[in-house]
Amino acid sequence: MECDTDGFFSKAEWIAKTIRRYSAVHVVTHIDADGLTAGAIACRTLERAGIAHTIEYVKQLDEPSLERMAGEGSKLLWFTDLGSGLSRKMGELGLDFVITDHHIPEQSREEVGAQGQKHLNPHHYGIDGANSVSGSGVTYFVSRAMDDANRDLAGIAVVGACGDLQDTRDCRLTGVNRDILTDGKAAGVLEWQVDLRYFGRQTRPVYKLLQYSSDPIIPGITGREGEAVKFLQELGISLKEGERWRSWIELGHDEKRAVVSAIAKLLLSKGFGARSTGRLLGEVYTLRREEVGSELRDAKEFATLLNSTARYGNPDVGLKICLGERGELFESAKMLLSGHRKNLVEGLQVVVDEGIVEMEHIQYFHSLEYIRDTIVGIVTGMMLNSDSVRKDIPLVGLAHSEDGKTKVSARATRDLVDRGIDLAAALKAAAAQVDGVGGGHNIAAGATIPRESEQAFLSILDGQIAAQISARSGGV
Template sequence: MDQMLKKAAECAETLKKCEEAIIVSHIDADGLTAAGIMCMALEREGIDYTTKFLKKLDTTALNEIADIGRELVIFTDLGSTMQKEIDALNLNVIISDHHQPVGVTLEHHLNPHLFGINGTDELSGSGTAYLFAKEIGSNMDLAGLAVVGAVGDMQDAKTGRLIGMNRHNMQDGVDAGVISVETDIRLFGRQTRPVYKLLEYCSDPYIPGISANEAGCIEFLRELDIPLKDFGWRHWIHLNRDEKQRIVSKLMRLCMESGIPPYKVERIVGEVYTLQREQEGTELRDATEYSTLLNATARYGHADIGLNVCLGDRDESYTFAHNLLAQHRRNLVDGLHFVKETGVTTMKHLQYFHAGYNIQDTIIGIVAGMSASTESVDRRMPIIALADAEDGIKVSSRGTQDLIRQGLNLAVALRESAEQVGGTGGGHDIAAGATIPKGEEERFLAILDTRIGMQLK
């Protein structure tokens, strides 16, 4: 940790020598919050900046960035897998990333993996940017965005709480008064959904009689003598402690009676993170809902809107983002329906589905992750999702902690397999992505199946 903070301080000193910079980041919640943190840190330091958001960083994008001609390029939540290509352009760069590094290590490269810290669940891209920002100036109040980004990157999924350096950042947020932490139900929608809807949309775990069963959820609450309405629909945040405990206890009993494995049942309860300075009853109040709102912007070509929300716009940009979120939710439901209807194809060591243009390439990874909780997907092997994109075939993959313990590393497997068919890839051991040429899907999957098999041996 000390060595990483020392490197962050070195990067900050380099930054302070510059008068202008371009911040280049990824189009997900972690990338948006990382960029938001960096934008505010630079603004407070009086450094002029512009931003650029990318679906992926490749040589074409790098050449475009070089042509812009800014004094300094700051990569947040990407860059670590393209160091050789970045170095070849002789750019003045700082990389603040958390994905598994590839190739040479550039001088100003801040990445947890370089310091023995796991970027999959111990430090997010936004968390790395926050450590950088702390060395630039007095920026502890930005820890809230770091928590939103970490949660959006599913870094709390393994244990039901943030761990490692993420936890240090979280504590900064608590100390700064921007975050509060409590143990509570971890179902999505604590702030914004009526309680019966919060239960109905529970998919991890899938609870028979509750999940996707509105009438069943209403009856469930009536049996517990919990009113659905007061002056309006009651949300989880409106319930008292006794009502919450009764719901959770009965949910757990239902799960056990349905034969749901204990490790899935345990996911129902864990740590939740509340943004103390945001309005109660809005998506921005809850870290999980906030991150989903951000995903609904950049993944549909509106990264500027998501960034503005991170920077504090609660008027026009927030309203626009809220409208995008409604469409995003419909697209995810449609995507899951597609997977359930078409099913998955099983190979020796992996399972996959090819969505074509039925699921947008910018959300195929989210759908892949959500599909892992459905009955049609076997959690004993990784799920690989493919979708048509403008520049080829987008590939997203998701594994499980059990598979990681057996040796699975999707970042390595996808990168090496993609390179063999003329593509690129990378990411984390449990979740990674790639882009491959159209027409190479069958060969890519065969190579990937073999590589995953070798890892699991």
Template sequence: MTVSADTVSESDTIPVPELEQKATACAKRLRAAERVLVASHIDADGLTSAAIAVQALKRADIQCEAVFANQLDAGEIKRIAASKYDTVLFTDFGSGQLDIIDPYVRNGDFEAVIADHHQPAMTHDDNPAFSLQYHLNPLLVGIDGASQLSGAGASYILAQALESDTTETDNRDLAALAVVGAVGDMQSSTDGLTGANAAIVEQGIAAGVIEETTDILIYGRQTRPLPKLLEYANDVQIPGITNNESGVAAFLDDIDIPIRSDGEWRRWIDLTMDERQTVVSGLLNRAIASGVPAEQVNDLVGTTYTLTAEAPGTELRDVSEFSTLLNATARYNRADVGLAVCLGNRDAALIEARHLLQTHRQNLSEGLQWVTAEGTTTESNVQWFDAGGRIRETIVGIIAGMAVGAEGIRDDLPILAFAEKSETKLKVSARGPQRLVRNGLDLSTVMQEAASAVGGEGGGHDIAAGATIPINERSTFLEIVDKTVGEQL
């Protein structure tokens, strides 16, 4: 992957040659494999990571298939070993499980290749007997895996290394999926993607599959009717508009923006540039007049990404909507549907994905309503809620992130969400405000240390992490988390 000075800011120190060397070694091992099992996570980043890997392997004439898991634990790795593949490519997880993967490699059960961006569980420095050689991770070369390169980005760099003189494509078209993964992994800010992610965007633009623009930062620009777009805009709470159907209607009437054309609802993409500017100006004025903090007002407009090869007006055209569609598949045990959409199926798979998306939206809405109604319990340094069996453990982290800053939920503390995973285990999802991360918050370390202390497993990123713990250890786990966060800050 080529990174130019125009692509990366001076603050982004990216030793790309080292990353490329690791990718080249991984690609060489994959080419030597008889067949490859791609194992990946079930979120949007995991699905796009697997799709990029599968596309690249097939283009290199390497036989492969994909499997997915919510959590890569000892039991899941044992099942993978039983599949009798000589080579397993782990994408969007694996680094945090090096200690339990390595014994299988040493025993000759399979060769492991890892393309991940999570905190490694160990390295050769920790264990000289460590035998796993093929490990592609931005953290190993000084790149922030939480903000500058996603799991899909790591897979994309591996795809670049898998190119050959006989390959019909240079794989740059796969940059579109890498950007979907990065945005789905919450790595984009108002200013867009940065670091190695930004370099991938540039390659996608050059390949003609990505368009980068400045636009309103409200979810649903492609598909939602204009009134609903504004009503459901929760990222920036605007009094009289957010969650206010009649307020939205009055606002649009005041600025003279027609909401229908030929009997059909108009969407954001149907507005002229002048109309869009009128709406944005009106929203900014309303927010300022209502006392919305300046930093929140500024979040109304920023960098957006459009996938130019996808049909306008569909969920696949906008990277945020695409990532949400993918979350609606694998998190409901239909990773096969999400993968098929990523691989280009625009028929049965897309229809099923849209059906799952409707269910997903309903579950998120109901879950958020429950959390805001029940509120959170506040400790010294964190806030938390326990959803029990009311919210699926696969989506409780998404709801936790949505809840921060909602009515009655503080936005200045990390939030922990608990949900039943089984009769004996609790799933924990943690989300932290960006400003606390800048001040030293690292939820990956917090989850890892607290979970380990109570006999569980944890990890992730500084801003978003998770754990699985024994169901009767919640109180002790919370005490350790609260203390550790306090020490970090």
């Protein structure tokens, strides 16, 4: 489909005009970093427009929750970072709704238009929702259309995009995401530069930044604290300033250059090609109004902090931080973050202990109760990025959730997507066959299924992936 950004922006204008006519709105958002930033943008926009508002967070929108909302009065419902997979049902239930989402929509632009839906989704305009704009970005464009003064919300919109890893494919944000960057720069809230892309530039001691490096992996150093320290010492980099560990942003230009070229040299000498070294550097996004050295100063670190509030049942903490609250609330978010890090490390160990089962076209692990259903997707992605997993078939993670169901997360590589794999379509179809619900993106998708249908679901999914590959290669 040809890219119609004008159409996308004019739909945003139209939706903005419609929202202005309401006096009360209920925001429903996704419980992850992109969802929280999207929800925060919606709430701040409504607040500035003098519209009363409430918010709720959901892991995965399903028909029962829509039916509940239908019975709850006359407010406008504003779905952010979700909703596009259930817009037909919303229409059938007679809901009064707005959707600003970037997940693959079930209805076409024509259908949505014919029903007069206030439904903004980049896929309807040939804009790639996996890389070019996230839920927070789509919401931001409606917010900007409501009031030019909302351009200062571009900073948290970029946090949402980074939370959804939209900067990873090209090592920079692309597409309409760049419009958000330009706005943020003009509003004085954002700046960006090319720098080392590893996580933790603001807050991690430099050796930890290297020890936890994953994209690209540094052979002999990733995962090895002692080697990371030695590597830096041999380059003459002082690790401490007095008693305090130095972070990446405290290094001088020459020190940074020495580290980057030493890593590049090491990668090349170990046979990693230009593709690997090319991923060392990329754009990094700085929130100018946040304190230097804080988790909130770097967009990727901010997003991780938000994930660690949302995924442990405290999305309100994350939302309030997006809305500018600090102090004690920020301290409790940092506590959640250190717990989150610990859980991720333990989660990876669970996968190693439980082992990965290979089927013909997928591989999976089952973490039972040992990994929270809210972080099994992150663990699956980290696992697929690690050295120890096959890259030629998607990885699926299963976890038991508290409500007695099973949460499924699937992750693919870019190569697999290029070869025709679409996890959103496969999970949606496979989940539907076992009375579950699924969807997401071609490269990353999720589902919730009845616990007793796990094996049936996995075999159907295996068949779905087989069919996608064979359809693309023109095979039988």
